[in-house]
Amino acid sequence: MGVRVRFAPSPTGFFHIGGARTALFNWLYARHVGGKFILRIEDTDRERHVEEATDVILSGMRWLGMEWDEGPEVGGNYGPYFQSQRNKIYEEYLEILRKGDKIYERDGAIYFRVSGEPQLIDDLIRGPVHRMEEKDFVIFRSNGTPVFHFVNVVDDAAMEISHVIRGEDHLSNSSKHVELFKAFGMPVPKFAHIPLILKTNGSGKMSKRDIGALVEDYRGKQFLPEALRNYLCLLGWSPKDDREIMPIEEVIRLFDLRDINKNNARFDDKKLAHMNAAYVKSMPLEQFLERGRNLLPDSKLAGEYGDQVLAICQEKLRSFEELNHFVSYFFNEDFEYDREVWSDLRKRDPVLRIGEFLAKIENMEGFSEEKLEEIVVKLAETYGVKTGDYIHGVRFALSGRTVGPSFYRMMLVMGRERVLKRLKRALVEIEKWK
RNA sequence: GUCCCGUUCGUCUAGCCUGGUCCAGGACACAGGAUUUUCAUUCCUGCAACAUGGGUUCGAAUCCCAUACGGGACGCCA
Numbered sequence: 130m131g132v133r134v135r136f137a138p139s140p141t142g143f144f145h146i147g148g149a150r151t152a153l154f155n156w157l158y159a160r161h162v163g164g165k166f167i168l169r170i171e172d173t174d175r176e177r178h179v180e181e182a183t184d185v186i187l188s189g190m191r192w193l194g195m196e197w198d199e200g201p202e203v204g205g206n207y208g209p210y211f212q213s214q215r216n217k218i219y220e221e222y223l224e225i226l227r228k229g230d231k232i233y234e235r236d237g238a239i240y241f242r243v244s245g246e247p248q249l250i251d252d253l254i255r256g257p258v259h260r261m262e263e264k265d266f267v268i269f270r271s272n273g274t275p276v277f278h279f280v281n282v283v284d285d286a287a288m289e290i291s292h293v294i295r296g297e298d299h300l301s302n303s304s305k306h307v308e309l310f311k312a313f314g315m316p317v318p319k320f321a322h323i324p325l326i327l328k329t330n331g332s333g334k335m336s337k338r339d340i341g342a343l344v345e346d347y348r349g350k351q352f353l354p355e356a357l358r359n360y361l362c363l364l365g366w367s368p369k370d371d372r373e374i375m376p377i378e379e380v381i382r383l384f385d386l387r388d389i390n391k392n393n394a395r396f397d398d399k400k401l402a403h404m405n406a407a408y409v410k411s412m413p414l415e416q417f418l419e420r421g422r423n424l425l426p427d428s429k430l431a432g433e434y435g436d437q438v439l440a441i442c443q444e445k446l447r448s449f450e451e452l453n454h455f456v457s458y459f460f461n462e463d464f465e466y467d468r469e470v471w472s473d474l475r476k477r478d479p480v481l482r483i484g485e486f487l488a489k490i491e492n493m494e495g496f497s498e499e500k501l502e503e504i505v506v507k508l509a510e511t512y513g514v515k516t517g518d519y520i521h522g523v524r525f526a527l528s529g530r531t532v533g534p535s536f537y538r539m540m541l542v543m544g545r546e547r548v549l550k551r552l553k554r555a556l557v558e559i560e561k562w563k
Numbered sequence: 564g565u566c567c568c569g570u571u572c573g574u575c576u577a578g579c580c581u582g583g584u585c586c587a588g589g590a591c592a593c594a595g596g597a598u599u600u601u602c603a604u605u606c607c608u609g610c611a612a613c614a615u616g617g618g619u620u621c622g623a624a625u626c627c628c629a630u631a632c633g634g635g636a637c638g639c640c641a
Contacts, residue, residue: 139641171641238639250567260567263637270639277641301567301636324569325634334634360575363590367576371589390576392569393634400575400591410604445604455603502600509599520601532602 132164133291139171140182143337144189144344147326150361155294156195157384168200173212189344207288222283231312237271248307253321253386260304282306286315294321321386324365324393351449356408360401364394406447424452437542441534458528466529479522487552496545498537526555
């Protein structure tokens with residue numbers, strides 16, 4: 130029997146980061162052992178917007194690069210993969226319980242009769258866990274719909290799921306599930322209860338109301354999916370050799386359930402941001418340009434000039450979310466000057482420096498990085514100040530800020546005419562501030 | 564309250580199974596510093612942890628027990 134694992138989200142309209150991590154560990158395990166990864170939508174008892182809500186999950190899964198072998202839109206031999214379409218199967222399984230005298234009715238609901246014996250939960254991460262169910266529990270509501278414990282087990286049994294990999298919040302439920310598997314006369318799968326993801330601040334597990342809890346938010350904020358995925362891999366698992374940023378193929382090669390941690394992990398958005406930055410910087414230029422072009426302030430501006438701007442910004446950029454702001458002044462002659470930064474700059478005599486630099490540019494021949502650097506170095510020598518004084522002042526004049534891409538390359542991309550124009554404009558503007 | 568799971572730097576973790584090489588390693592964050600090209604980049608340095616108490620042992624982060632703390636489950640939610 131091959132390995133068959135599944136991710137079984139409920140279409141709530143959100144794709145929670147904890148769910149994504151559960152999906153990821155299932156996916157990694159399936160890919161590691163060459164098994165099947167199944168996606169099943171647990172949409173019982175939900176009338177509203179199931180389609181859109183399902184789509185949030187499907188597109189989130191695809192965005193993170195977790196393709197499924199069976200499930201919505203791809204089919205498979207164990208369908209349907211929506212619980213709302215599996216009522217006939219549930220009736221059949223209910224019949225098995227009825228024949229075995231395992232159920233009874235009360236207040237219109239159907240209850241499962243527990244055995245009163247401790248059940249073994251064979252957990253690959255935690256070792257054997259014993260737990261006893263003390264109370265009979267409802268498997269069909271009085272309105273005729275089946276409840277989670279029932280459909281979850283029926284589907285896992287019917288779909289021949291070999292390993293149930295899910296959050297630790299289900300560990301206590303597992304004794305119910307083991308009883309059901311046995312009552313159906315079906316083999317009990319292996320379990321692997323993975324640790325929970327806790328809030329960055331405060332106590333408790335992350336919930337959809339927490340900031341940064343939704344996959345679609347990261348997508349909206351232009352995170353690189355590879356970076357988020359890489360970060361998620363490291364929440365509860367590690368390659369054990371100090372590597373952190375690693376290609377997914379390598380993670381797949383090394384991943385194993387036995388190496389998953391037992392304790393919960395706190396979500397750290399700073400580390401995620403760091404990882405995203407590392408991925409942004411290491412992107413092949415062509416890929417970086419392709420992605421960056423769509424995020425420029427005005428798509429009409431994309432072109433050779435746009436590409437040049439993007440190319441010099443890659444090494445400084447930490448996320449695509451800030452790209453627009455980072456490059457805006459390249460495309461706008463009326464950019465704002467950051468007056469706050471200006472006050473810090475004043476001790477460097479920026480007006481003097483800008484004026485001296487302007488005079489040199491007006492008379493220079495050729496316009497290259499080397500020539501520009503030569504000018505700055507000579508000026509600094511002549512007036513006995515630091516090169517940084519020129520760089521800071523002139524950068525401010527050209528962009529209104531003191532941070533940005535490599536100074537000389539920035540001017541090269543802007544071109545001599547634009548540089549001259551901006552230096553003059555800056556001097557006029559600054560005059561007004563006095 | 565009952566039951567289940569867990570506890571190494573602020574955070575993510577390595578080491579624990581197979582006790583000595585660990586006065587505990589890496590990363591993020593933070594703090595300093597460097598690159599005579601500024602910086603939100605890169606590099607270097609520093610800070611910082613085996614929850615507590617017992618036991619086993621020549622020796623315990625590593626094995627056992629208890630306590631404390633954290634998390635989860637106890638729904639006709641999933």
